[in-house]
Amino acid sequence: MAILSNILSVAVTFFAIFHAAPRLSPNVPIVPPPLKSLEGQTIVVTGGTSGVGREAAIELASRGAEIYITGRSKSRADKVVMHLPIFSTTTPHHGLQLDLTDPESISTFTSTMKKxxxxxxxxxxxxxxxxxDFTGPFQTxxxxxxxxxxxxxxxxxGSFNVLHDLLSTLETHxxxxxxxxxxxxxxxxxDLLASTADPLLATEGSSLSPSQSVGAFALYGNTxxxxxxTANKLSxxxxxxxxxxxxxxxxxxxxxSTDRSPGLFNPLEYVPLTFSAKQGGDLLVAATQIEPVFGKMLQPYWIWESVPLLKGRAKGFFFNxxxxxxxxxxxxxxMYLHSQSEAGLDVELQDQAWEWSKGMIGAE
Structure with missing residues (x-):
């Protein structure tokens, strides 16, 4: 009983803190501008065949934009495109194949974008x-x-490769x-640049040990x-x-998941702590119209930025x-604008990451 009482006390304390802290915080939610018609705009959403990308594409299309969505499978992208709202007969939508792990696929995609x-x-x-379960294949x-x-x-x-190929196009438009x-x-x-030199590469079909599983999640954070x-360097x-x-x-x-087909059974839909894919997609839509603030990240809930005594990865663990x-x-x-991590704001690290990425895609 004492253990249960202690657990309950901790839970109540956490709930009280997280209920009161946001209301005492100077960081208040921003009010996005009313969503306007996007008729005449051309919008590209990579990874638009499922999840938040698909939901964002649906909403953007419903507001009149001409949408290009990408997927690893063109046939899947085409199927999603068939169900996008058509604002007018003069606004078609397009599905494109883009495999961000394949330089040839990236080159084909960016050639289309340049036109x-x-x-x-x-x-x-x-x-x-x-x-x-963090089991393979861990491909390269x-x-x-x-x-x-x-x-x-x-x-x-892969996304860096897309950006670098399109730099002049982005600037022109x-x-x-x-x-x-x-x-x-x-x-x-x-130290992420050093870690990418040997980033948990395992042979195809192998699995990670428990310690490697933690490492794989840390690698996700590094990506x-x-x-x-990259965003800050681009700015x-x-x-x-x-x-x-x-x-x-x-x-x-x-x-x-290996299969991200629309309508696929997803157990996360039944976890009460998750946002829906639609809520995530709505944030992406808002980001296409809200004025950006350098060094900030737009997110759909408040976080306790100034949590005491926590720094570095410990702070990241707390946030995540x-x-x-x-x-x-x-x-x-x-919709809140919260500070990016200290590492993300490090100009020298931005430059190092950019140069490493350029070298990896073979850019001069």
Whole structure:
């Protein structure tokens, strides 16, 4: 009974803190502008065949935008496109194949993008995570500069390749770029560049030990830190282009699944602590219109930024495991601009990450 009483006391204390702290915080939710018609705009959403990307594409299409969505399978992208709302007969939508682990696929995709008469918004949403049991295959992806883990390729290097190929296009069109990162980027550390040289590469079909499973999750955080570093570097390179970083929160999507077909049974949909994919998608939509703030991340719930005594990965663990997975629905929802991690704001690290990524894709 004493143990149960102590557990209950801790739970009540946490609940009281997380109920009161947001209401005493100076960081209040922002009020996004009313969503307007997007007729005449061209918007690209990578990873638009499932999850928050698919939900964002549906909403953006319903407001009149011409949508390009990508998927690893063109047939799946085409099937999703068939169900996107058609605002007018003159606004078609398009499904494109894009495998972010394959430089040839990336080159084909960016060649298509360069031919567009305009590109208003690019939403870099595509990404992956190993399955919940962290069993393989842990594949590798070959780039001109060497071999990297598939998660690094999917979550960062492939999107960086897209960006780098399209730099002049983005600048010419004044394209707004939305990076979908994660609160997990707080788990990333400044030594991530060294860790990418040998990032838990395992042979196909193998599985990770428990300690490696923790390492795989840390690697996921590093890939999301790469997103933040790349976004901040892009803001410096193209200061006239709006660049926004978002984290959709803990959403009921099929990330971590081998099959992400729409309608696939997803147990996360029955976890009461998760946001819906639609809620995550709505945040991406808002990011296409809210004025970005450098060094901030748009997210759908309040976090306790100034939690005492926690720094580095310990702070990241608190944000990701405690706040996001257990308390995101117990604090006020809404749209908040929260600070990125110290590592993400490190200009020298931004430059190092950019140069490493350029070398990996074989860019001069």
């Amino acid at each position: 567009l008469p305009k590109l208003d918004v690019l939403v870099l949403n595509a990404g992956m995570m190993y399955g919940p 992806s070959n780039f001109p500069g060497g071999t990297v883990d598939t998660m690094i390729a999917s979550n960062h290097l 004044g394209t707004r770029v939305v990076f979908v990162s994660s609160i997990s980027h707080h788990l990333g550390t400044p 999301k830190l790469f997103n933040v570093l 410096r390179l193209l200061p006239s282009n709006p660049v926004t970083v978002v984290t959709p929160g803990f959403c009921a999507t099929t990330i971590g 495991i405690i706040q996001e997975m257990f308390f995101q629905k117990l604090v006020p929802s809404g």
